[in-house]
Amino acid sequence: MTNSDLPKIEIYLPKERIKTKDGVEITREWNFIESTRTDSSMIHSNKLLREFARLDTVTDNYIYAGSYNADEDDLDINPFIYENEIISFDFETSELEISASGAEKLWNLQEDFIYSRQFIITADRKPILTGYFYGILSSSYVNHFYIFYENGGFGEKKPVFENEKLRIEYNSKSMKGFFKTDKEKYDFKTIAEFYNAFKLSGRIAE
Template identity: 30%
Template sequence: MNRSELELYTTKELLPFDNGIPIIQVGNFEDRDSLFKSRAKFDTINNQIIYAGAFQSNFRDLEKVPILNDSDILGFDFESNELLVSSASIHKLNGLDIHGLWKKQFVLTANKEKILSGYLCDSMGACLVNDNYIYTFQSRRVMSNDTVRLRVDSVSTQDYRKDYSKNSKFFNAFKER
C-alpha cells in the first residue's frame, strides 16, 4: 500500500451546515443577536442548539492551496486523538483568522479525497462546535522532537472522545505514518 498524500485545506467561506432548523423558526426561544440567529440552528430531536455542525464540501469550496501539506502532517495518535504536525508549519496555523464564535472550516484530504472535515478553534472555551474540531491554541506547544500535537475531537459523542480509528479512510491514511 502506498503512503497517502495528506493535505489540510480551509474553506473559502463559511459553508452552511446541514443539521437542524434555523433558530428564527423556533418559537418561544430567548432573543439573541442577529448574527447568532443567522448562523445557529436548532436540533429538534435532541432539543439543543447547533452552533457549527457537519457541512458538505467539494474542491471548489476550498482554498486553492492547502494550509498544511503532506510534509507538514506527520501522523495521528489514535489513543490521544492528536494530529501530529511539524513545528515548522505552525506559523501557517497561527496566521489564520479563526477568532470569534464562527470558526474556520477545514477539510483534511488523503490523495485529494476528503477523509475528515470540521472546524479550527483557537481556544477551548470559545469552541462552540457540534462537529469535528482541531484546537490550534496548542500549536504554541512544541514537543522536544519538533512535533506539535493538536487535539482533534468531536462533541457529537457521548463521552467527548471520538474513536477516529472507526473511520476506515481516515485510519488507513495515517496507518503508514
C-alpha cells in the same frame, strides 16, 4: 507501492464557511443577541449566526458549529497544511502531529478561531474528516470534530516553532457535553478512509 502512489494527506480551509447539516432551517424572525446589538463584535457574531446557524427543534436553540459534509469543490485552491507538514496521527491519543512550519501557520490563524474556523483533512484532495479549529475565546461550542488551540494569544510575542501535536476531539451532544472534562475518546479507526490514508502513507504514530 511507490511514494507517488501513497495517499497525499493535507489540511484545507474551505473557500467559504459551510452551513451545518444539523437541525432545520431557521424560517422565523430570529434575534440572537438583541441586548448587545450595539457592540461591534456582537453585530458580527449576529451576522454569522443569521447566515450559518440552524435550529435545534428539541432545545429551540441555534446550532452554529455543527457537523457538516464537504467535497472537493469546497476546498481552497491550495492546502493550509501541506502533505510534507503532516507527520503522523496517533490513534491511541487522537493526536495529529504537524511540523514547525505547520504550527506557525496555525498560530497566525488563531484570531479566526473566535467564531471557530472550519478545516477539512483530505487524502488526494478527497475529504476524509471535517472539523473546526476552536480557541479559548471562541463564542460558540462545537457539535462535531474539533481541535482546541490554546498555544499563544493575541498580542503575545511570536515564539520559536517546533513540531506540534494537536488533539482532535469530538462532541456530538450539546453545550453540556462540550464543556465536560472527561470526554469519551473517539475511535478514529472506525472512519475507514481516515485510517487507511494514514496507514497506507506510513503516518500512524508508534
